[in-house]
Amino acid sequence: MSKQLPLAVALLLAAGTASAQSGKVKIKTKPGRNQEAAAATAPAAAPTDWSVTYANTITPAGLKADLDVLASDAYEGRETGKKGQKMAADYIAKAFAADGLTGPVQGSDNPYIQHFGMKRTTLDLPGSTVKVGSQTFQGKRDFYAALTKVFAAPAPLQPAFVGYGIKDDKYSDFATAADYKGKDLIMLAGEPLNAQGKSLIGADGKPSQFAPASLAGLGARRSIFALQPRSIIVVMPTAAAYAAAPKSYDQVMGHEELEFDDAKPKGFQFNIFVVSPEMGAKLLGTTPAGLDKYRQSVGQAGKPVASPFKPAAATAQAKLNTEPFTTENVLGYLEGGDKKDEIIVVSAHYDHLGIKDGVVFNGADDDGSGTVSVLAMARAFTQAKKEGHGPRRSMLFLANTGEEEGLLGSQYYTDHPVFPLEKTVTDLNIDMVGRVDSLHQGKGDYVYLVGADRLSTELNTLSEATNQQYSPLALDYKYNDPADPEQIYYRSDHYNFAKHNVPIIFYTSGLHPQYHKATDDIALIDFPAMARRDQLIFHTAWALAERDTRVALKPEFLSTGFTPAPADLDRYVGTYASAQIPLKITFTREGNALKAQATGQPAFTLEAVSKDVFKFDPAQLRVEFSADQPTFKMKQGGAELEFKKE
Numbered sequence: 001m002s003k004q005l006p007l008a009v010a011l012l013l014a015a016g017t018a019s020a021q022s023g024k025v026k027i028k029t030k031p032g033r034n035q036e037a038a039a040a041t042a043p044a045a046a047p048t049d050w051s052v053t054y055a056n057t058i059t060p061a062g063l064k065a066d067l068d069v070l071a072s073d074a075y076e077g078r079e080t081g082k083k084g085q086k087m088a089a090d091y092i093a094k095a096f097a098a099d100g101l102t103g104p105v106q107g108s109d110n111p112y113i114q115h116f117g118m119k120r121t122t123l124d125l126p127g128s129t130v131k132v133g134s135q136t137f138q139g140k141r142d143f144y145a146a147l148t149k150v151f152a153a154p155a156p157l158q159p160a161f162v163g164y165g166i167k168d169d170k171y172s173d174f175a176t177a178a179d180y181k182g183k184d185l186i187m188l189a190g191e192p193l194n195a196q197g198k199s200l201i202g203a204d205g206k207p208s209q210f211a212p213a214s215l216a217g218l219g220a221r222r223s224i225f226a227l228q229p230r231s232i233i234v235v236m237p238t239a240a241a242y243a244a245a246p247k248s249y250d251q252v253m254g255h256e257e258l259e260f261d262d263a264k265p266k267g268f269q270f271n272i273f274v275v276s277p278e279m280g281a282k283l284l285g286t287t288p289a290g291l292d293k294y295r296q297s298v299g300q301a302g303k304p305v306a307s308p309f310k311p312a313a314a315t316a317q318a319k320l321n322t323e324p325f326t327t328e329n330v331l332g333y334l335e336g337g338d339k340k341d342e343i344i345v346v347s348a349h350y351d352h353l354g355i356k357d358g359v360v361f362n363g364a365d366d367d368g369s370g371t372v373s374v375l376a377m378a379r380a381f382t383q384a385k386k387e388g389h390g391p392r393r394s395m396l397f398l399a400n401t402g403e404e405e406g407l408l409g410s411q412y413y414t415d416h417p418v419f420p421l422e423k424t425v426t427d428l429n430i431d432m433v434g435r436v437d438s439l440h441q442g443k444g445d446y447v448y449l450v451g452a453d454r455l456s457t458e459l460n461t462l463s464e465a466t467n468q469q470y471s472p473l474a475l476d477y478k479y480n481d482p483a484d485p486e487q488i489y490y491r492s493d494h495y496n497f498a499k500h501n502v503p504i505i506f507y508t509s510g511l512h513p514q515y516h517k518a519t520d521d522i523a524l525i526d527f528p529a530m531a532r533r534d535q536l537i538f539h540t541a542w543a544l545a546e547r548d549t550r551v552a553l554k555p556e557f558l559s560t561g562f563t564p565a566p567a568d569l570d571r572y573v574g575t576y577a578s579a580q581i582p583l584k585i586t587f588t589r590e591g592n593a594l595k596a597q598a599t600g601q602p603a604f605t606l607e608a609v610s611k612d613v614f615k616f617d618p619a620q621l622r623v624e625f626s627a628d629q630p631t632f633k634m635k636q637g638g639a640e641l642e643f644k645k646e
Helices: 007-013 035-041 049-057 060-070 075-076 082-100 215-219 222-227 240-242 275-283 288-301 364-386 408-415 457-469 494-498 527-546 565-570
Strands: 115-131 135-137 143-146 159-160 184-190 229-233 257-260 271-275 314-334 338-348 354-355 357-363 395-401 425-430 446-450 475-476 502-508 574-577 586-590 593-598 604-610 613-616 621-625 631-636 639-645
Touching: 049 364, 049 527, 060 075, 060 082, 060 364, 060 527, 075 082, 075 354, 075 357, 082 364, 082 395, 082 639, 115 143, 115 275, 115 395, 115 408, 135 275, 184 222, 229 275, 257 408, 271 275, 275 288, 314 364, 314 408, 338 364, 338 527, 354 604, 354 621, 364 395, 364 425, 364 527, 395 408, 395 527, 408 494, 425 494, 425 527, 457 475, 494 502, 502 527, 565 586, 565 593
Parallel strands: 159 184, 184 229, 229 271, 338 395, 338 425, 425 502, 446 475
Antiparallel strands: 115 135, 115 257, 115 314, 143 271, 314 395, 354 357, 446 502, 574 586, 574 639, 586 593, 593 604, 604 613, 613 621, 621 631, 631 639
16 A cells, blocks of 8 residues: 555545365255156255355465465565566466466557556765755765755755744744745754743643654644745754654655656655754754754744844755666456446555565565455456356456555556446455454454445445345445545555546555564465455455446536536636635636646646536545635535635
8 A cells, every 4th residue: 555645635635376166066866766756846946146156265375375475575575667576467467367367458568467668766865965155965974855856956945944844823933924935944853842841832741743853743744835845954953863864754765756758747846855953054054052042942932933044055966866667567357248348347556665775575465465365356256257157247357566656557557548447347456455453453354445435326335235245344434534644545546546437445454563664574464354355355346247237426426518618717717725724726727628726736627517616536526616706615525625716
């Protein structure tokens, strides 16, 4: 499961072979003259539920046999574009072929493989510098950073000191309005403390969410990102805190930027510097002692104080290395019967995080568990077809690459679908189904469901009815709440189907302490629990494949064919601001379309639903303009924001 959350959404919301069992039923009878008469008077046998027969081929032993291979050190963490990922693609493709699935990718050197080109950009940190006056600071020695192409050539910094960078009801460094767009904001890590060393913000003097000198502490300063700075320069309070930066900021430091070969330039990107106390002081034209004096003055005043600093002239340059590479999705196709033109997709991502500092991140749960689940279901469906009980609709088993880097493989597939998306009935996506999280220890079988009711009421009803029919699991909808802080709906491959209005269900057993850690290993997988979850998913896929009609979209996601008048679109044009969050949205008209651009985000096109009502499917957002006032309301799930024209 990807840690990445589409920034637009974040701002607008401000996160071996399974054992085979024969499908044939044998009835033993004794021969004799009365055999036919007995048969004639015997009650008719109940029809065989073939879904049960083939779901039972999904076993803990079969799942473990595949996972022992894919999550082994030999596969080197399956990092996108690297040797281990390509080994895994080969393993999956061969498994699909051995099962009897068809490779549906035309024009490929391997019909099971959908190749696509990408570029990988990495930061050479020791080769990157910041020059302040006559002094040159070097990456890794004096600062750590996550930098983009805006610093590929020497770029003068435009420094602006913002104290602790905090905006809170109890304390705000942004009480005075200022334009920080494109600036390089310098802020102190941690939080203001009083003379007794207690927080000025936290309840009863306890540390607040801003206290950690880490990525978590920076993330708590959500309002700072909406200001559209070019970079954020975090000054660590002590040498020890700076030495810990590679670990406390490990989720962004050393990050590789992956993008498609034909990717358009990004309109806005954040850059982060985490600097030593000495470098931070130099940037502000003072000394570490001067920084301490400022902190003390804030503590004594109990509120922000005017800065005495005069930032020095500085120039930053990042040494970036870009290399092209190819990666691949793996596809296995099973043709259906009388409804073969309609497709059910069962998906999982098979990539993970690779090797870091010589340690293999095996990703047994994330998402080795989902990958082997797809393999097991593919075998179950192909066995059913071989024995004369194949599905009415066609099945596509899709193993995606690049999920950990931003749902890249599923984005590529949905942008270049092998089968038309309008013929794609549902995507059942499986990501991390191999564990029992802390909320369910000792409470029996369960699975989290996300998204089943977002696009289709019928899909949600079918899902719950199927669960009730077959040894029910506890269905937990915690992560389906639009207000849930994890925002998991946007963080796995189903999202790229959902944004194209393909109904989805996302299955997961939840997060755990080993998530995205080197300790996500096979020894921690609960294979019996995983098999029971997979059997439910199989039953659901079977029901979707066999029903007479495909599950329908909710009416609000059907195209209305409405075309607004140019005069109406002109009325909406302008920039709107919200008192609820520090975000502005600008609307422009292009032909018969209305385009919206949120602060710091690329523009996107809104689809007209009716007069004054628009929608944006990727985030399932609705924009409703007032008929008589220059205002609009933006709605997503249970959230609602109001904007007024400036």
